[in-house]
Structure formats: structure tokens, C-alpha cells
Amino acid sequence: MSWKAFFHLNTSTMKPRKRMYASLPGIVATCTVLVVLLPIFLITPFTYAQQSQAQEEQDSEFKTHPNGLIYSTTTISQLKGIVDSLSLKFKVCELHKDYRALPQTKGHYVRLEKGNISAAVRDLKQNISFEEFVKKYAHTTCVKDLLVAKTQSESYDGKKTVEFFSLPLNGKGDFTLEVEATTTAYEQPLKGKWIFEYWDKTAYSDEKLEAFYFPEEFKAPSLPIKYARMVQYADCMIDTTAQIYLESDWGRASRPEKTPAALDRFMNYVHQATNMPVYDEKNESYYEDYYHWYHVTRKNKVQNDLSNRKEFTSLLAAALPVALQEGGYDEEFEEYVGQYISKKTELELKRKRQVVGSCSQDTAPREHAVAIAQLSAETVNWETFLRAHLDIMNDRFDRASDGSYAWAGRKTYIRELEVLDINVPDLLIGISLRLENSGENHYYGNIGRLGRALSESQHATTIESQLLTMIKDKQLDDYNRILLYYLFLNYNHHLADKSQQKTNVTRLNEAVQHLPTHLAARALVKE
Secondary structure, eight states, X not given: OOTTOOOOSSSOOOOOOOOOOOOOOEEOOOHHHHHHHHHHHHHSOOTTSOHXXXXXXXXXXXXXXXXXXXXXXXXXHHHHHHHHHHHHHHHTOOOOOOOBBOOEEEEEEEEEOSSOHHHHHHHHHTTOOHHHHHHHOTTOEEEEEEEEEEEEEEOTTSOEEEEEEXXXXXXXXXXXXXXXXXXXXXXXXXXXXXXXXXXXXXXXXXXXXXXXXXXXXOBOOBOOHHHHHHHHHHHHHSOTTOOSSOOOHHHHSOOOSSOOHHHHHHHHHHHHHTTOOOOOTTOTTHHHHHHHIIIIIHHHHHHHTGGGSHHHHHHHHHHHHHHHHHOOOOHHHHHHHHHHTOHHHHHHHHTTOEEOBSSTTOOHHHHHHHHHHHHHHHTTOHHHHHHHHHHHHHTOOOBSOOOXXXXXXXXXXXXHHHTTTOOHHHHXXXXXXXXXXXXXXXXXXXXXXXXXXXXXXXXHHHHHHHHHHXXXXXXXXXXXXXXXXXXXXXXXXXXXXXHHHHHHHHHHHHHHTTSOHHHHHHHOOOO
């Protein structure tokens, strides 16, 4: 997910940074099947399940332990030991890096869709003044005094580019231009100059010109030390050398059409021995039968019978090296590996399989991430655990489509981090701030999801004051102050207390007055 993509309270959204994702194996569930299955599972009485369990499944996104968390008390205790060690290390660690904000400046945006556009392009190349351009081309759409930032990026076809983008306020002023990555575009002075994109007329669209003019120079200010320490804390807790997903043969190339023979032999053996239902479109109870087989019959048969057979053990042992090499098989096989070989090996297999959601209702990506987080916690693999948990909090998954109606059901699980004695406010603010020189693997959070998480925090009152103080702070760059403005808006949006929401809007509007004049008026929140 792009580090610039975040949720707004109004209908506007910031344009995500174009990014090419690594070709990891994806398991894509079918929405049609989900739609068919859900009604059946909801209306069918599960005589084989305890009523309390069914109620728990309805109330919770994921199964919780008696402590109310998605991790057991024993696991939490083990993880707290790691957090204590990292916290001690952080306290004696000096700030070793000058964290710089994204290059940013004031900019004017223009768009021309009528008149002599070719002549306008020539004028821009000759660096016509802004005033002359607006006067000469009467049909120009113009938005002045925007906050514009720039970042190095990559187009969909893999070419290096530079993106120039303005931050919208109250749903207005959201513009992005992408130009070829040259030293002129990114490193050279741009004060008094233009950056533009031109589109020829085609059978599907008219001729168009868009441009930014910069009356001031770009600057990338250093973060004040107290905020830089938040970023450093995030990097201390979230290992910047670690990745959740591992490479495999299926990750480096296209997925084979055929399942490897050794895996086929093992899975066919289990399915035949446990009497897996065969799909029949005439069988109205097929989905109910399959559900019961998968969750009850299969598990009981494997645990009480098959696992004690030599054939089961030898077939599983033969399939495992193939699965570890190929990667990306499925959850059922991983389950057998975890139960009858080791949890660490099960985790390794899951890390070689990235799940891509097919639609908003597809819960598979989050379920897979929770499984990785839980296994990482149980095997005390901190590096993978925290990244996986933060992915769940930030809902950082690839989906073919994603409607906003599904967002509410995806919880943030901030309490699981707070019971570990992590400094949650510093961690989440640290991954909210945007930097030019953060490092390749620094973790960036989603402003919308983090706002919701903070609204559920036991430190909510402290966080409110901290965010408002940072928005007022003129030592912090304007770009990050506006990001924190949005973080506060999202936080406030998710509060249950409507009276508190109104009070917070007043407090935010007071803080906004400390922004530069050309931003303050636009940022004022109307109740």
C-alpha cells in the first residue's frame, strides 16, 4: 500500500503513490462463493458447536482468548520480555540520524482544457511568469497557495518518476503531477519555475495541460529532536531489516498450473481418508456438509486416527521439502505441518504465501495475517510479529476492490499492543510522520486506520493533547502538521461521545490558527 494513501472524512481521497508490487503467490477467494456461503452458515443451526462459541464468532472478527485478546496470556508474557529489552536499548540509544521531512513548498496549480493549449505548452517551456500565463490564457483553472510536496516514485510501467502532489484541505486542492525522474525535477532549484504534464487529444479524451508553479523554493526541514525520537522509537520496535514474506519459487516466477506431486499425494490421501464431500450442484446441503467436514470431521479423523499412521507421517515428510521450496500452498497443509512437525515451520510456510483479497467481503487476507502474527508471537519471532500485527491494525492488504461499507468490521487491536507496555502513542505517531530519508523498509501507517486505533486507546486524552500541540508547533514542517491534522480528524470521527467530538473540533480549529495563513483558512473545520 502506498505510504501517501489515507482516508479522509469527506469524499475526497489522496492519490496513492504508484507502486509495483513484488510477484508473490496470491490466493484469491471468490466473492461469489462468499456470498453463497455466508447465508448458509448464518441460518444453519450448528448442532456440533457450542452456542457460546457461535456467539463469540458473531461478536469478534477473530477468536479471542480468555484474556479478551487474540494472543494468549503466556504469549503476551513472552512478548513483554522482548519489549522490555528493546525499551531499555532505546533509552540508551542516541539519536544517530537527521530525519528530514519531505521536500515541500507553496505552489499554484493551473489546468487548461480549452484554447491554444499547444501555445501554452511552449510558453511554459520558456518559463513564462505565473501572472502572465493566467492573464494570457483566459480559460485557465487556477488554485493558488497550495502545500505541494514531491517524492521519487515509479510509474506503472516501471519507469523512475517524480511525483508532485498537493495536500487537500476540506476536500479541495487535491492535485498530482508525475514527471520523468531527472535531476532538474527533483534536485535542482524550482523557485519561479513550472512542472507540467500535457495530454494529446485522443478518441477518448480531449487535449489537456496541467501544471504547478512554485513561487518559493522546496525545503526538506529536519524533524525537531523530540519528534525524531518518535520515528527512532518506531524503527527500534519495528525491525527495518525484516520482512513478513519470504521468497519462494512461486514468488519468483508464475505459479505452476499443477500442484507438485508430493503435495498432491499427501492431500489426496487425507481427503480420501476423511471422506471429503465432493461438490455436486444438485446437493443443496453441500456447503453445510463441507463446512462440517472441514472444521469437525476432518480434524477429528486426522487427530485421532491418521496422525498415528505411518503412511500419513511419511507422505507429510515427503511433501514438506517441496512446499518449503515452492511456497504458497494452502492453509490446510500448513495446519498439518504446525500440528505434526513444528509451529516454526508452519510460520515459514505462511510467510511464503501472500493472500490477495478478491473483494471487500473477502476476509482471507486479514485471517492469514492474524495467523502469521499469532504464530510469530507463539514462536517468539518479534520481527515478524509486530509487522504482521501492524498490518492488521492498518488493514495493509492488497484487494481487487474494497468498498468503505466493509471497513467498520475490521478492528484495530490496539489493546494487544498496549498490554505489552509499548509506548503506543510514540509508536503510532512515529509511523504517521512522513520523511524523505526514512530508509527503505521503514513502516508507514495509514492515517485513517491509525486515527481509529488511537480513538480506542487507553491513552486517548494524552494523545489528543499531543496531536494538537504538534499541529501548533511551527518547528515541525507544514506537511507533517497537516498529516497530524488529518490523524486528529480521523481520531475524532471514531469517538463515541458526540459532545466530545464537538469540543475537539473547537480545539482543532484553535490549533489550526497556528498554521501558515494560506493553510489555516482552508483547514478550518465547519461543524
